[in-house]
């Protein structure tokens with residue numbers, strides 16, 4: 002764990018928080034997607050590995066739930082991920098898991114200028130240029146997020162009775178889909194969450210919204226993401242992920258990939274028949 006230190010910019014801690022405490026309700030609650038293998042490697046291993054192999058990342062915190070915690074710890078040991086300083090329990094919502102990690106970092110005394118990168122464990126194919134883009138962006142901004150420009154026109158809606166109706170249509174060049182990592186100076190994200198805690202009805206689906214809503218004068222920079230930085234959300238994402246993994250790792254036997262995919266789907270159908 003990072004020691005309390007007087008840091009110069011070059012030695013400021015760069016801490017990756019890998020969020021793996023979700024319950025996969027849109028996937029298969031009985032087959033945690035964090036532990037599913039694509040390209041022969043568990044999804045959570047892909048994600049932790051991306052930060053382990055980045056020389057600028059100094060520490061990693063992994064956030065888990067009771068269902069996956071033991072296996073994640075085994076995988077961390079088996080893969081020799083030496084930068085992982087702690088595996089801690091998450092919370093009911095994604096933002097609770099983030100806050101558990103932030104509290105742990107505060108208890109460990111990391112400096113306010115530390116760079117914290119918060120990443121979905123189920124985005125296994127995050128690229129090094131996105132991680133480095135976040136680290137660099139924090140030299141100029143207090144917050145930044147990986148995102149991809151929308152190729153569709155985005156519609157912002159509101160409720161009219163039981164229907165959604167369009168409220169505004171933003172100009173296409175100003176529309177992006179958020180990805181992760183989402184990066185912050187430690188003091189900034191802590192301050193934003195401290196202010197957000199006053200609203201029990203605030204349920205953000207990412208971390209940048211906490212800064213946007215509660216620190217409106219703090220710009221959040223966009224860092225280039227990629228279409229392959231896929232968030233694995235439903236079973237339908239597995240074949241796509243297998244193809245991406247094959248592109249990255251090189252062709253595995255098509256038969257192997259087919260067998261693996263059938264196993265995932267067979268397990269899911271078995272659960273559905275219960």
Ligand SMILES: Nc1ccn([C@@H]2O[C@H](COP(=O)(O)OP(=O)(O)OP(=O)(O)O)[C@@H](O)[C@H]2O)c(=O)n1
Nearest residue numbers: 020021022023024025026027093094095122123
């Ligand atoms: N309480 C939570 C909820 C989500 N996450 C993590 O946040 C990332 C994005 O969440 P999502 O894809 O929604 O995962 P789940 O919450 O598991 O999925 P679902 O919403 O379908 O239950 C995942 O890596 C997930 O493990 C987390 O650490 N703690």
Ligand SMILES: C[C@](O)(CO)[C@H](O)COP(=O)(O)O
Nearest residue numbers: 095121179180181206207232
């Ligand atoms: C953080 C995120 O990946 C940005 O797109 C997304 O909001 C996570 O949403 P989820 O419902 O927790 O998967």
